[in-house]
Amino acid sequence: MTAGPLVAVVDYGAGNLVSIEQALTAAGARVRLATAGDGMDGADLLVVPGVGAAAPAMERLRGAGLVTPIRAWIEADRPFLGICLGLQLLFEGSDEDGALTLGVLPGRTVRLDGAPTLPHIGWNQVERRRSHPAFDGIADGADLYFVHSYAGLPAGGLDDAAVVATTDHGPRFVSAVARGRLLGVQFHPERSGRDGLRLLANVVRLAAAERDRRSAA
């Protein structure tokens, strides 16, 4: 039997990694925490988790020498999952503190202005704009767990080709984006019960398929 794909989870001191590590392990992956660029060597999937503000996160990523390897990974269209702040950092900059972020997706991270409560904390419906294999087996409109005040807004707005799903909290915001083998989700799959675990299992399965395709090529 083939071993599960190796997942590198970027560890830059941004909170709870226990849940993501456990959830990926439950999905059949082997997990390695990457505190520097070489932690990504040999990985089949790169996960950037994280909560909190953009500027200190970018500072820690830069200090650990992780910015260039993460950019290179995404430019090469390797399997990638960004969660919460890990999604927001993909855009060009954040209105939260003016930070310049990774800039691999056109657009910005903006505040959820007009929301009835902020932070947006709790379970809310993720409504799909288009199908994506990471959501296989998850009902359209499934409740997933959010905890954030800002969200990434692609350059083309809610109709941008990268948008996979949106969610309503007063104004509607982007709750999932994808481009090639990159996926970013604003909710926390590792804290979203059975549907969240299913999404992670799908992402792990896609990474395993890509590993097998590359090794056959």
Add this chain to the structure above:
Amino acid sequence: MLRRRVIPCLDVADGRVVKGTRFVDLTDEGDPPELAERYAREGADELVFLDISAAPEGRGTLLDVVERTARRAFIPLTVGGGVRTVDDMRDVLRAGADKVSLNTQAVAEPDLVARCAARFGSQAVVVAIDARRVTDAGGGRFPSGYEVVVKGGREPAGLDAVAWSRQAVELGAGELLVTSIDRDGTQSGFDTALLRAITAGVGVPVIASGGAAGPDDFVRAVRDGGADAVLAASIFHRRRVSIADVKAVMAAAGLPVRPIGRPA
């Protein structure tokens, strides 16, 4: 639409879930990870752990319990009790908590709220406010009619509860956990006047706590008190009501709740 949350609370002392009438006559209610897993399966939207260990050596045990719980229940976990510094908060988050609740230490040192929010983001900082009704408004010191109490409800803090709630949010709290000390453990219903006074003045989510007896109380905390989430302990531990019962009554009252799915 954002769902209203139902949150079982686990009071943890020296690695076990306990319950008494606020810190006295504690009875053993079980193993925290086991109860957490049960509640996640039964449809809990989130969990709160409050560490009430009397002894400092309980702290290491707590981090171990948090980690074992985070590995078994894939729903959010807030941990409170005894967090005094930014480093304490870091340790609790690294052990697997998603949010940390500050109470006595936030009152003693309000700047701690700001420093924790700057380091980990407001969304990870919950300020817990224990409030007690005062009859004479304290000679004008407590215009809302509620005073903050600390140290598990034993010591008056000399602060107006509503004024403190607004200050805590200005400092960076991303959520408030509001407990009526008068109602806590009494099963006489939530203090909806207290909840309304606080929710009317802040934009962050408020978790109602203290006094749940049955599902109708959850409805009143949301509808009359304006709470985003409702917390209870003993009625769930003792299986007096189930999370499904509570959500069914909330849904029938027109409140948005997360449906309880098939067991995993």
